[in-house]
Amino acid sequence: MRHQAPLDGKPIWRELLSHDEICTWVNDPIQKSPKRLRADFFCPGVYRFIFPLSNNKETPFYVGEACNLHNRLIRHFRRQSLNSKTDPAGWKLNGRIRNSRGDFILEFLEIQGKIDICGAELNQGSLESTFARRLLENWSILRSVEGQRPRLINIGPTNQKREVTRIFSWLGKGNRKGRPTIGSY
Numbered sequence: 116m117r118h119q120a121p122l123d124g125k126p127i128w129r130e131l132l133s134h135d136e137i138c139t140w141v142n143d144p145i146q147k148s149p150k151r152l153r154a155d156f157f158c159p160g161v162y163r164f165i166f167p168l169s170n171n172k173e174t175p176f177y178v179g180e181a182c183n184l185h186n187r188l189i190r191h192f193r194r195q196s197l198n199s200k201t202d203p204a205g206w207k208l209n210g211r212i213r214n215s216r217g218d219f220i221l222e223f224l225e226i227q228g229k230i231d232i233c234g235a236e237l238n239q240g241s242l243e244s245t246f247a248r249r250l251l252e253n254w255s256i257l258r259s260v261e262g263q264r265p266r267l268i269n270i271g272p273t274n275q276k277r278e279v280t281r282i283f284s285w286l287g288k289g290n291r292k293g294r295p296t297i298g299s300y
Contacts, residue, residue, distance in 0.1 A: 172263050173264045175268045176268065180245075224251060
């Protein structure tokens with residue numbers, strides 16, 4: 116198996132919104148999304164939230180991918196009431212954003228040049244592909260973040276894991292009546 120070996124480039128995390136832009140957006144309930152987000156991020160990408168150390172000295176972080184960063188982030192910053200029982204995935208991140216009062220880092224992944232991740236050559240244009248974004252999202256989760264005891268706060272199985280689990284479940288039942296379909300990535 117080949118390990119990550121950069122070709123002529125490297126993946127770099129860049130600031131998506133400044134601390135002031137985040138604080139204004141989080142703390143002002145009638146504030147529209149920041150102008151820079153509306154102007155520069157109607158594009159596909161991989162993003163991450165890094166929250167300050169928690170009480171048990173862990174660094175919580177969340178990694179996601181989107182075909183439109185602006186639209187996805189608006190959903191993460193939404194202000195309507197969230198219920199942890201009816202929307203556990205939403206509460207895990209949205210509640211943390213709301214309770215943080217804007218004290219976190221929000222970044223996006225930029226690929227300079229070309230990189231090789233386990234044989235897949237990627238560049239900035241590769242982010243147009245859902246497969247490439249999910250590969251980079253998972254790579255980012257595995258790479259983790261700097262800090263004491265990083266703790267991923269993404270919740271639930273990924274689509275890929277759900278589909279693999281469903282297929283193995285189908286195989287375990289001894290079904291021979293047509294294979295389950297695999298969704299598009």
